[in-house]
Amino acid sequence: MASVNQREKNSQPKSNKKLVIRLLWLVVAAAVFGFALVPLYNVLCSVTGLNGKTNNTADLSKTVVDKNRLVTVEFTSTVMPGLGWDFYPQQNRITVHPGQVETVNFLAKNVTNQPVVGQAVPSVSPGQASLYFKKIECFCFQHQELKPGESKVMPLRFYVSPSLPQNIGTVTLSYAFYSVNK
Amino acid sequence: MSSQATVHHDHHDDHHPTGIMRWLTTTNHKDIGTMYLVFSLIMFLLGGIMILGVRAELFQPGLQLVKPEFFNQLIGVHALIMIFAALMPAATGFANWMLPLQIGAPDMALPRLNNWGFWLLPPAAILLTLPFTLALFGIGDGAIATGWTFYAPLSVQGGIGVDFAIFAVHLLGVSSVLGSINVIVTILNMRAPGMTLMKMPMFAWSWLVTAFLLIATIPVLAGAVTMLLTDRHFGTHFFDAAGGGDPILFQHLFWFFGHPEVYIVLLPVWGFMPQILQTFSRKPMYGYKAQVYSLWAIGILALVVWAHHFFTVGMPVPALLYFMYSTMSISLPLAVLFFCWIATIWKGSLTFETPMLFAIGWIVLFGIGGLTGLVLADVAADAQYHHTYFVVAHFHYTLFAGGIMGIMAGVYYWLPKMTGHMFSERLGKLHFWLTAISFNLTFIPQFFLGLAGMPRRIPDYALQFAEFNMISSCAAFVLGLSQLIFVYNIISCVRGGKKATNKVWEGAEGLEWTLSSPPPYHSFTEQPVVK
Incomplete structure (x- = not known):
């Protein structure tokens, strides 16, 4: 009995060490998986439009206007903390045929006494519709700078792709304007 | 086990230090288990005091006692403390104390790591609560005020409390991962000869599943809060x-860990509860294999259902359906467990000592927690209940009762x-009844409040919610004060009382009951043979 016990005592630490190392690898794998979820999520989103990001470049040449269908497009705007602007769309909603190119103006005014640079970030709801919302020209494509007290009309030219799923009748486009600290 | 062998193996540990150094340097699983349990009890009381501040504010509509910012800090830190510093260390404390005794091992497999794992906890608790004190001296704006979930972008914009909480989570995470590695190695390598996996006590099985879940998810949480930190700074x-x-x-990242x-x-509770039930029913545990398989099934399913915590963010319908059905499917193995627990006490010769009272109350109340979870898992119903007091009541039935x-x-x-003394049965029973009744009076009104649409995490509410909130707050204070009976009972039991026999309970089964009460400082230096 005693000798069996002695033998176990000697072999124990070694096999413990092996198991500990394996488990540590498991920890590392879990950590890597956690970080890998970031690109995986982005890929998933760009394929499915899950998070409402609109990163599509418009290709006008192939677009046919679908006169038999009407889609309501709504606009909302948010000024994020730290950006001293007024910012709102000139019209809250518009009804368009899929494929029809429209222009909507947003108004921005710097109400502070110093020049401010901002960046608008768009988001489309429902998320699935983001794949079918095509922007031709947008103030969100680059940074916008406003001098103290300056107002600016910011146009958005867009169309809704005719392949928008039939069950979606209303698309909401939301802009959040962030300040760009330089 | 011959006494000579015990003396022989003990001699090199005889000169262990006394006083504070004993606790700082100890590698003994019982000492470390005790420290975990005491730490957990202190944190349980601290987290309780915080939430009583919240309930006092919610006693009446309007803002009376605390500022909304401080209210937000209280709810978030309450949750972080209760989950990370009270519940998890209590489970780890039991693992330290009881796993080696139950599987016939002389100690945990990695004793020094074990010591370190514990001593990471007090600094983490200090990190969590320090911003409260710093704010008094005008440094920062208090503790983390985002709720325990750290949701971005609020947490990206928050004050230094968020940074403190991030580092606290890092420390707590390291501690849990080390603890898990230790548990797995102990269970897989240190069992007594003859104890095959399928002869292990249920508590060992449940901790094995727990440890693997911790290893799979804590690193993801650590990654998520690290990303938060780099976003902030x-x-x-x-x-x-x-x-x-x-x-x-x-x-997604948070709930991949959070669920x-x-x-x-x-x-861990599901592990030792069948052991308590069989002890006081005086008949063998029902469905051992079914319980083991159910524990694993739940452990695996738990990893793939996380998005039901945020059904309302706007997910595609197929994703909603997947997360709804997978979440609901967890109720199947859980129903198997409930069936086994009830079948274990079925037609047993029951006696109702304090542990059994708690066990039976636990089955009923945890059952309510499980069933209301099934309601929340329904995508259509969740749209109404999400972020209301219904959710608060639901998860307190699972996490407080369960x-x-x-x-x-x-x-x-x-x-x-553990102490070698019997506690006061009279006080124990009083503690149970006060706890069970005041717990229900605290949280049943919250179900109604949630159904009526009262949002959670808001310090003020509409007048129509006043009565239920008043009942809930009064009961919460009774619930909080009843825990002082628990503390008193434990302290007086540690200090003395009727000597406990080795077996303690008439129907107790398992290796831990073959040792003296309290067990010797070093136990099972000769491993018992299990047939």
Whole structure:
């Protein structure tokens, strides 16, 4: 009995060490998986439009206007903390045929006494519709700078792709304007 | 086990230091288990005091006692403390104390790591609560005020409390991962000869599942809060929409950890509860194999259902359906467990000592927690209940009744074994009834409040919610004060009382009951042979 016990005592630490190392690898794998979820999520989103990001470049040449269908497009705007602007769309909603190119103006005014640079970030709801919302020209494509007290009309030219799923009748486009600290 | 062999193996540890150095340097599983349990009890009281501040504010509509910012800090830190510093350390404390005794091992497999794992906890608790004190001296604006979930972008914008909480989570995470590695190695390598896996006590099985869940999910949480930290201070944009990030990504990362976390705190309870039930029913555990398989099934399913915590963020319908059905499917193995627990006491010769009272109360109340969870898992119903007091009541039925009352059953069950003295049955029963009744009076009104649409995490509410909130607050104070009976009972049991026998309870089964009460400082230096 005693000798069996002695033998176990000697072999124990070694096999413990092996198991500990394996488990540590498991920890590392879990950590890597956690970080890998970031690109995986982005890929998933760009394929499915899950998070409402609109990163599509418009290709006008192939677009046919679908006169038999009407889609309501709504606009909302948010000024994020730290950006001293007024910012709102000139019209809250518009009804368009899929494929029809429209222009909507947003108004921005710097109400502070110093020049401010901002960046608008768009988001489309429902998320699935983001794949079918095509922007031709947008103030969100680059940074916008406003001098103290300056107002600016910011146009958005867009169309809704005719392949928008039939069950979606209303698309909401939301802009959040962030300040760009330089 | 010959006494000579014991003396021989003991001699090199005889000169262990006394006083504070004993606790700082100890590698003994019983000492470390005791420290975990004491730490957990202190944190349980601290987290309780915080939430009583919240309930006092919610006693009446309007803002009376605390500022909304401080209210937000209280709810978030209450949750972080209760989950990470009370429930998890209590489970780890039991693992330290009881696993080696139950599987016939002389100690945990990695004793020094074990010591370190514990001593990471007090600094983490200090990090969590320090911002409260710093704010008094005008440094920062208090503790983390985002709720325990750290949701971005609020947490990206928050004050230094968020940074403190991030580092606290890092420390707590390291501690749990070390603890898990230790548990797995102990269970797989240190069992007594003859104890095959399928002869292990249920508590060992449940901790094995728990430990694997911790290893799979804690690193993801650590990664998520690290991304938060770099977003806050180092110019990354993981969760910042302005830089192309996505706040919803944080919710996915957080709940990939957060949902298994629920099972991490509950599984150890599901492990020792059948042992308590069989002891006081005086008949063998029903469905051992079915329970083992169910524990694993729940552990695996827990990893793939996380998004039901944020059904309302706007997910495609197929994703909603997947997360709804997978979440609901967890109720199947859980129903198997409930069936086994009830079948274990079915037609047994029951006696109702304090641990058994807690165990039976636990089955009923945890059952309510489980069933209301099934309601929340329904996508259509969740749209109404999401972020209301219905959710608050639901997870307190699972985590307070299912978690803490379960832990209390374990404390009463093993306290005589750990201290060598019997506790006061009279006070124990009083504690149970006060706890069970005031718990229900606290949280049943919250179900109604949630159904009526009262949002959670808001310090003020509409007048129509006043009566239920008043009942809930009064009962919460009774619930909080009743815990002082628990504390008194434990302290007086440690200091003395009727000597406990080795077996303590008439129907107790298992290796821990073959040792003296309290067990010797070094036990099973000769491993017992299990047939």
